[in-house]
Amino acid sequence: MSKKKHVTLNVNGKTEEFLAEPRELLIYTLRERLNITGPHIGCETSHCGACTVTIDGKSVKSCTMFAVQAEGAEITTIEGIGGPDNLHPLQEAFKEHHGLQCGYCTPGMITRATKLLEEIPNPTEAEIRFGMAGNLCRCTGYQNIVKSIQAAAAQMSAAKEAAE
Amino acid sequence: MKDEITREERVDNLKGMGCSRKRVEDARFTQGKGNYVDDIKLDGMLFGDFVRSPYAHARVKSINKDTALKVPGVLAVLTADDLRPLGLHWMPTLAGDKQMVLADGKVLFQGQEVAFVVAEDRYAAADGIEAVEVEYEELPVLVNPFEALKSDVVLREDLVAEDGSIPAGAHGPRKHHNHIFTWEAGDKDPTEEVIANAEVVAEESMYYHRTHPCPLETCGCVASMDKVNGKLTLWGTFQAPHAIRTVVSLISGIEEHNIRVVSPDIGGGFGNKVGAYPGYVCSVVASIVTGKPVKWIEDRMDNLMTTAFARDYHMTGKISATKEGKITGLQCHVTADHGGFDACADPTKFPAGFMNICTGSYDIPTAFLEVDGVYTNKAPGGVSYRCSFRVTEAVYFIERMIEVLAIKLNMDAAELRRINFIKKEQFPYKAALGWEYDSGDYHTAWDKALKTVDYDGLRAEQAQRVKDFKAGKTRKLMGIGLSFFTEIVGAGPVKNCDILGLGMFDSCEIRIHPTGSAIARLGTISQGQGHATTFAQILASEIGLPADSITIEEGDTDTAPYGLGTYGSRSTPVAGAATAMAGRKIRAKAQMIAAYLLEVHDNDVEFDVDRFAVKGAPEKFKTMKEIAFAAYNQAIPGLEPGLEAVSYYDPPNMTYPFGAYVCVMDIDVDTGVPEIRRFYALDDCGTRINPMIIEGQVHGGLTEALAVALGQEIAYDDMGNVKTGTLMDFFLPTAWEVPNYETDFTVTPSPHHPIGAKGVGESPHVGGVPCFSNAVQDAFRPFGNTHTNMPHDHWRIWRTANELGLHD
Amino acid sequence: MIPAAFEYYRPKDMDKVLSILEEHGDDARVMAGGHSLIPMMKLRMADVPHLIDLQDVGGMSEIEIGADTIKIGALVTQSDIIDHAALADVAPILREASLQIADPQVRYMGTLGGNIANGDPGNDMPGLMQCLDATFTVVGQDGERAIPARDFYEAAYVTAREDGEVLTAVTIPRPKGGHAYEKQKRKIGDYATAAASVQIVNDGGKCVSAAIAMTNLSDTPVFSKTAGDALVGTSVDDAALKAAVAAMLGDIDPTEDNRGPVAFKNHVAGVILRRAIARAWSRA
Known part of the structure; x- marks a missing residue:
């Protein structure tokens, strides 16, 4: 077991802080730690894009990024794009x-x-x-x-x- | 009482059959609020994952789990020895065979499940897998079914008697220890005689390669055994949740009422999610053992390597005709590679599915089909990838044979089809291999297609292109792909269709609420087809309540009526029919209520869009909404309160959708790169429930057809290693490689279906594959090509050009 | 697909990077965008006990266009290259090639340095860098050194960079003449079946210089000097094209894979090179 790292993310306008193993993939952070289950896992080798989120203005496949890499980043998922009262x-x-x-x-x-x-x-x-x-x-x-x-x-x- | 709105507006308000109603599913999906199996999170949930075999054929000499059990977070490692006392180390397949849940002494394909590691999270499970030590002894590998039938190597020792004899299998006698079954349809001797004496005979061998449905969501489940209440809940990616419940009950011994199976939202199925997989069994066992919920989700490599391949048919055909091109006979032999276990998903009596639809859309008087199933060291499966049981194989076979015959006759392939089509007046048409086609009007569809694409103009352009090519003016050839397909879907009549003894009827249960809205539950389960939208449309038209006021619910076996699920384009033909019939029961009771309220005899009221009105006095009526309320607040003599109905529908016949497709393709002879210039698809699926959804199904099915025809394969090397285990190598086209499609239709309702609908989801795949393939083949036809096998990826197209001497 | 556990470092300067590399030797690897490395770690085909994330190390994200040379930092992404108008003016082949790498999301993360230093024969930038006669700057405990791209690749995943060194920048002489990056692939997201980089100078109808490199047709990128030489002094007519292709075929050594057998790859390599030369010449 490797040393856990402190991670701070801003996801859909909300600050999230937690300790994570470095190998925690961002897609699992979103889906399992933060219960943001809009982004999905399809291929796991960065081909399918089901896990796409926006990170600091870039479209990124979140299955191919560790949460620790995203330290300090602003992340937008489908949940942050529009909801029942303000559909995009x-x-x-x-x-x-x-x-x-x-x-x-x-x-x-x-x-x-x-x-x-x-x-x-x-x-x-x-x-x-x-x-x-x-x-x-x-x-x-x-x-x-x-x-x-x-x-x-x-x-x-x-x-x-x-x-x- | 006078209407504020016109009858037309009343019809529109229902959003019933025939309108392009927007999908009710989309609100949650577009906002990321779908609920797929991997979204399920339960307190204390554990994760299970498999140790898989790196070898295609090996003895498992020992499994040491000690190190793995010391990995932090790992709670248990299950092997066949752990499952044996429960009788769960093997499980029945849908094809009458049995399959190892975990390797019982040997492995038969690469990626086979060897041990199941249960851990606190997926990270610990992955580490545990690495730490399980398995000692293998490699055995000779058989990846070619023809060699397997000759080999001394026994793949399935469990199917050989102690004296060395080969006992019969589920489908009759077996010829060799690696042979599974021989299945025949039609008349052998008369067919051989017709072919032997024919004026013209064309022969061809073709291989329909192994591929995989590869939905974007892989297979998975969450099993939760509630030991307090003795109830097992199993959420999973199940295309047939009720069948899964029955299977789980039969193999686990848990009574069926204590099992609840739930299919939540499913991220595409295409046949991949019909079968029962070791992951489901192991999750259930692990949950029983640990007393905690256990989740198992395949990764993409697991998915491509182990669950549910499709196709892998080696087909040899002979087709005979008169000199004028009238077909007289057809013979087909298939060597079917089923992998290590026969886990094909077919109705029990049809071990080669509906391959016997291979006479296609043509009036062929005599035919014979023989299929030999063979074991090899490949993954089990043989599912219907976006088709009804082996119909893609059948249609590919006949649509290639037609082209080959046209070449032999030196005749235009469109004309050859036309002169052999079953004529409109011949329906219902009894085909030589046994099926009775319900309805069709092939000539009208074909003429419309050819006219729309200016077929003669295309042929003239192609002839000019050949001239230009020969003159050195271009290096691109032009191919015109044709296909005319007839599907057989909607399995099926209980008299001849069952899976594991369960008749293939389907069901719908409707409850009308007092205020005039409703919920309907079905035995099917949508995987993207939009059932919540379209089944409500059927009901809206049948019962006169707006589709927007009708909830459709599927997939929870505790609430939904028993049904056989969604695959083989059976939802509309079977459950759609059940829905209409249940709706008619509602309407029949509503008629009595209306008559009571209007103080007339039952027979003096008639249904009109959204109401019952007094015959001859349309101003006297009761709306369905009023009738619904009355059902709950009036004491009506002779009638029970409430307004509910259930229908279990056993279809009298299959349905037979058909279509006419044309593809225009340019092919770069030097690189082998094809470019699809045009694709025209005319579909006749009978009555059209929602044109928008039909069109979407056609786009999707054609794209999956494009993929299969042009490169998508599960390829093995000689050692049985899968060479296409990730989406780098397993071809799923992106938006960039896919053309815009032109869609069109004719409407020939099914005479036996309550609303005349036939099903459409699989037609474009079934008709699309031969159309794309024929386009490639047609481009090379002027240079002597008769047939070349799929997939037509760049190098194989290049090879065809090369073999025809088209390179310097 | 879950990678094995590892220690993660995110140093703020190169000295720290180098000291971690020194401490852990083979067990440590640097990572830029991670889009080559992370999938390999997930498939457990790469074991990286100590992972050094370079994103906070400054000075590697610039594109500097000088009078004679262009310097591009190792952390410049493919999407940075595509969006850089001035770079597209002076070295349009970089943009043309970058657009043919992977897909939009991957181009946002994938860096020039990662694409170059990984040593994967399927990557597009190595061949292009050889064509452009780039020089790679690597830094180690003993300071900086420059390695010509044409000398950098030794075998698949084996390069002239030592374990303790980090690739920091690429320096490219400002390209002259016409260019083309021609790539055949099965679909977007795939590696090349065959790809060719060509930079060619036309002086009064005669080719005065030509540089040619091929991608994914050997276990390293292949700079084919003889192919370029075959064009020099010619009017890039059919005979010259044939000679260049023949020379190139002598230098590549493709292997069979899912993209096809060797004969096919050789044939396509020739076709792709011809097309690349023709397009580059038309722009020269």
């Missing part, structure tokens, strides 16, 4: 355009898409497909995921224009 346009769009089926990839997919739309606010279809290629889906064939992201992008752009 991407959450709305995935519902509206049948962008999910079993729902297992969905939290990672939407979390990654929030970042993609920051990187490219009005992406082309090719940019969406390329920018979402770190997230695997076994159910949808991606077509409606692409459609959902396009719809959310249009909605967000329109909202931004209206605000300006």
